[in-house]
Amino acid sequence: MTYCVGLLLNDGMVLLSDTRTNAGLDNISTYKKMFTFEEAGERVITIMTAGSLSVTQTTIAQLHEAMDDPEANAETSIMQAPTMLKVAEIIGRTLCNVRQDIDMKMQAAKVSTSASMIVAGQRKGGGMRMFLIYPEGNFIEATADTPFLQIGEHKYGKPILDRVVRPETTLVDARKAVLLSMDSTLRSNLSVGMPLDMAIIRDGSLTIEESRIEANDPEFTKMSEAWSNALREGFTKIEI
Amino acid sequence: MTYCVGLLLNDGMVLLSDTRTNAGLDNISTYKKMFTFEEAGERVITIMTAGSLSVTQTTIAQLHEAMDDPEANAETSIMQAPTMLKVAEIIGRTLCNVRQDIDMKMQAAKVSTSASMIVAGQRKGGGMRMFLIYPEGNFIEATADTPFLQIGEHKYGKPILDRVVRPETTLVDARKAVLLSMDSTLRSNLSVGMPLDMAIIRDGSLTIEESRIEANDPEFTKMSEAWSNALREGFTKIEI
Structure with a gap:
């Protein structure tokens, strides 16, 4: 499995994925x-993937090929598409085609493949947008009412997001929230594992701040322990 | 869906189920x-059910019928079986038969039915035992290493159990833990709903303390709010 989460906030977008x-x-x-x-100052797009690795790798490879094609245009390249909606459409179409193609090959084995993606991005002059793309290529978009999207093993890490994430959440708190959400998932599901990849896209910056959190990252370990302690303390204090 | 959780602790067993x-x-x-x-002083058994209502209702009805049969014996009645293991076997066999029977009727509709159960009990002179019975009738047992079992929508409520439940946990803390585990599930999944049913079986007491927690129970509401506050406070305090 996988766990990927993306927050769409007033100040920016925060994305976190595992790597197992x-x-x-x-x-x-x-x-x-x-x-x-990334085309700095012009357009930034981050894609996170969950599901069959052969489907997601081929989809990403085809998106790259379409971008690099000498005849690439606004209909085929996510770096030329006029809007983020069009970007989501191109990715959805590519994902759907790849999945159908691989599914056909797998029919003999009676195995079906599936994959989903979170796409977050902004282009110069446009707003930040974040989409969850389903295996069939259709998608939904994050809004102020639902400012986060998750793919993969999403249940363990949802309660903390439900409680603290609002559009006005600061990027510092958002970073903490996605890390704690991931921490709960790592603890309860073996198929989600370190290291982690994080991307922060500040509104209007048109750059992506990427970082990797390794398995023994002291800051992450400390946060994870502090959260365990906070939960246990909170638990002890509650009277019933 | 459903959420049922059972804890097997040194001091007793604590069981909680929703009703939606x-x-x-x-x-x-x-x-x-x-x-x-319950046969006070002799034998207590609690069963919690998840899955297709037609399967679980028929299974419970058949268990009752087998108990009340004039020819009921140690092989057929859970109130006469010589050990809790035998009790689990009778329930597993009944569940499997009912499910297969209903599945056969459902084949035309290409729908398959499923159900699982948690069985907890003790008989005079025996230890407390708790089993999770799968749709196929086989089962696993709670142990000191894994002192809790869950059926239904189990993921949202697992992180708190992972963190606080140990065999030496007191019954007061255990009650709090299952209620908080249920609270997280109620918040994140619409198909789990109040009221709640709780049963506590103290080791050696051979009685079941049953209670129902209604939708607007002031104690539960207070605990739920206190937990939200504790989570938010803990979140605020963590530095990263």
Whole structure:
């Protein structure tokens, strides 16, 4: 499995993904699930992926190929599309085609493939937008009422987001919220694993601040312990 | 869906279930999912159910019928079975038979039914035991290493249990833990709903303390708010 979460806030967008991929329990690998596309000052796009690795890798590869094609245009390249909605449409179409193609090959094995993506981006002069793209290529968009999107193993990490994330949440708090959400998921589900990839896109900056959090990151470990202690203390204090 | 959780602790067993049943989103009802069988001083058994209501109701009805049968014996009646293991076997066999029978009727509709149960009990002279019974009738047992079992919508409420439940947890803390675990589930999943049914079986008491927590229970509401506040405060205090 996978856990990816994206927040769309007034100040910017915060994205976090794990890196564990597994085919069965005894075949575990580390793959980056966050992909950034940046033309500084013009356009930034971050894609996070969940699901069948063969589907997501091929989709990302085809998006790159379409961008690099000499005949690339606003209909085919996510770096030329006129709006973020168009970007989501191109990604959705590519994902759907790849999935159908691989599904057809898998039919004999009676296995079906699936994958979903979170796409976040902004282009010069436009607002920040974030989409969750389903395996069929259709998508939904984050709004002020629902300022976060999740793919993969999303349940363990949802209660903390439900409680603290609002559009006016600061980017510092947002970073903390997604890390704690990931921490709960890491603890309860073996198929989600370190290291983590984080991207922050400040509104209007048109740049992506990327960072990787390694397995023994002292700051993350400290935060994880502090959160465990806070939960236990809170638990002790409640009278019933 | 459903959420049921059972803790097996040194001091006793604590069980909690919700009561929401739904067939689609616009057909929501309240059904008790906790069933108690008690011969005070001799034997206590509590069963919690998740899954297809037609399967669980028929299974419980058949268990009752088998108990009340004039020819009931140690092989057929959970109130006469010589050990809790035998009790789990009888329940598992009944569940499996009912499910297979209903599944056969449903084949034309290409729908398959499923249900699982948590069984907790003690008989005079025996230890407390708790089992999770799968739709196929096989089961696993709670142990000191894994002192809790969950069925239904279990993910939202697992992080708090992972963090605070140990075999030496007191019954007071255990009660708080299952209520907070349920609170997180109620908040994040619409298909789990109040009122709640709770049962406490103190080790060696051979009685079941049952209680129902209604939708506007002031104590539960207060605890839920206190927990939200504790989470938010803990969140605020963490520095990163």
